[in-house]
Amino acid sequence: MKLDDSYFMQKALNEAEKAFEMDEVPVGALIVIDQKIIARAHNLTERLNDVTAHAEMQAITSAANFLGGKYLKGCTLYVTLEPCVMCVGALYWSQLERIVFAASDPKRGFLSKNLSPHPKTSVTQGVLAEEASSLLVRFFQKKR
């Protein structure tokens, strides 16, 4: 049975929930190849005191480590929020096959900056967007 985008995005949402519980902006990411999850990560910028510790960045490093090569050809990234400029820049270098994201980020997302990933990379958006957004809204309401 072929696992679909919603299946994997739900797993990415589980990662985002771990971030939420750690008082981190709740964003989670997975990298999948041939229907297998090879990297899971969630935002850790506060815990690591490091602006570069976005879920996507950690997932890229971890997947490349698993594959033993720096290019993520044939891989799909699932992430619960539209990647920012930094993350889409990293995804560009990785040459992965697909990016699937849930919630849009009209303020900091790469689409609002007219950026695109590598020409070899396709983008799908809106998978479980409501679930991902509502987790983010809950987080920022709690912070106020």
Add this chain to the structure above:
Amino acid sequence: MKLDDSYFMQKALNEAEKAFEMDEVPVGALIVIDQKIIARAHNLTERLNDVTAHAEMQAITSAANFLGGKYLKGCTLYVTLEPCVMCVGALYWSQLERIVFAASDPKRGFLSKNLSPHPKTSVTQGVLAEEASSLLVRFFQKKR
């Protein structure tokens, strides 16, 4: 005596030369606060099998670790090549004070993508640009 941009860029070039000797694209970076170098790094994408291991990214992580906080307020980054999309995105989040780069990168540099760092960050370009370029040219000639 106040140390100037050329002084620090020369130190960043020394980092780039270390990358060259390791067969890495020769780019080096420093982060300086109050005339003190708090981070030094050079490109390690091959050695670490990691597209995110640009000199700037490592320098940001290292400086934040030194300062004990994720924001690099009051810091200057010296880097021998114009930062790419990923790196300028990371520099945006870091809110550092200044970016000083040597050689331009018309193909992959952030200026060609109409990106800018944080509004609080100023940019100076062209410091020791010829030295930085010639090291890059030597590297890519050797690769052919």
